[in-house]
Amino acid sequence: HGLHNTVLFCPSEKCGVLNVTKITEHGKKVRKNWASTWTVLQGSSLLFAKGQGSGTSWFGGNQSKPEFMVDLRGGSVEWASKEKSSKKHVIELKTRVGTELLIQSEIDTVINDWFRALSETINTHAWE
Numbered sequence: 001h002g003l004h005n006t007v008l009f010c011p012s013e014k015c016g017v018l019n020v021t022k023i024t025e026h027g028k029k030v031r032k033n034w035a036s037t038w039t040v041l042q043g044s045s046l047l048f049a050k051g052q053g054s055g056t057s058w059f060g061g062n063q064s065k066p067e068f069m070v071d072l073r074g075g076s077v078e079w080a081s082k083e084k085s086s087k088k089h090v091i092e093l094k095t096r097v098g099t100e101l102l103i104q105s106e107i108d109t110v111i112n113d114w115f116r117a118l119s120e121t122i123n124t125h126a127w128e
């Protein structure tokens with residue numbers, strides 16, 4: 001359904017469907033809302049678009065815009081503790097401005113690749 005049946009154009013080095021929820025915004029805890037989310041790593045930005053109900057959710061065209069994006073510069077990634085989520089394979093992403101996201105996939109190779117890509121991006125852009 002939704003994203004899984006849609007052929008999506010990958011406009012950057014890395015993209016895919018992940019389960020994503022925000023847990024903190026500007027340092028304040030917000031309610032979890034896990035959603036299957038089309039995720040694109042583009043330069044030092046991570047862009048998200050929720051797929052449900054939209055057949056054209058890709059970035060770069062004039063049809064859709066990213067619903068949410070975070071700047072990875074000055075951020076950090078780590079594997080989330082059990083207290084953060086009962087799910088398996090959860091990455092905790094913290095941004096410089098105090099937004100925290102959880103990013104998850106059931107497929108361990110997929111989430112391991114994302115962990116590596118996010119870590120590399122954060123390291124590469126650390127001093128910008």
Ligand code: I3S
Nearest residue numbers: 021031032033034083084085086087090102
């Ligand atoms: O950290 P929490 O509060 O245990 O997170 C769970 C809740 O957000 C729950 O939603 P409701 O409390 O609105 O029913 C979600 O369905 C769960 O998926 C959340 O926990 P996990 O462990 O899956 O991140």
